Amino acid sequence: MLNWDEASHPLGVAEMDATHREFTALVNLLADSDDADFAALFERLLEHCRKHFTSEGRLMRISRFPALGEHEAEHHRIYGDLVQMQRAVQRGRLALPRAFVRNGLAEWFPLHLGSMDAALAAHLKKVGEAPALSGNALPVLG
Numbered sequence: 085m086l087n088w089d090e091a092s093h094p095l096g097v098a099e100m101d102a103t104h105r106e107f108t109a110l111v112n113l114l115a116d117s118d119d120a121d122f123a124a125l126f127e128r129l130l131e132h133c134r135k136h137f138t139s140e141g142r143l144m145r146i147s148r149f150p151a152l153g154e155h156e157a158e159h160h161r162i163y164g165d166l167v168q169m170q171r172a173v174q175r176g177r178l179a180l181p182r183a184f185v186r187n188g189l190a191e192w193f194p195l196h197l198g199s200m201d202a203a204l205a206a207h208l209k210k211v212g213e214a215p216a217l218s219g220n221a222l223p224v225l226g
């Protein structure tokens with residue numbers, strides 16, 4: 085299970101915090117789900133992660149985040165693992181995907197949140213673009 089702690093987990097960038105609350109909720113739903121619901125929820129998690137990582141990629145590009153390469157490589161690694169697990173889910177093999185959700189993702193997320201995502205949020209606040217990021221006011225650069 086993943087705990088969302090309102091005191092320490094929000095990074096102060098509304099778009100990222102909303103995404104991270106949703107990620108946490110989905111991982112917990114999956115961890116608690118029975119076999120009949122697992123495949124549909126896993127599909128939702130994959131879709132969530134696609135949008136989550138695309139959204140952070142956009143924030144990194146419009147703010148010219150220096151560690152874009154490392155951060156996106158990490159997103160791609162996790163997304164690749166999710167796609168592998170999805171193949172097992174589609175064959176009705178849930179043991180490994182369940183372990184991946186309960187252990188892999190539950191361990192990965194707090195580390196990623198506290199390192200790469202925290203660095204991105206700090207950068208966004210430093211460059212002063214965070215308030216505009218929820219709207220469409222900024223052109224998407226490069």
Ligand SMILES: [Fe+2]
Pocket residue numbers: 103104136140201
């Ligand atoms: Fe994130």
Ligand SMILES: [Fe+2]
Pocket residue numbers: 140155159196200201
């Ligand atoms: Fe991230």
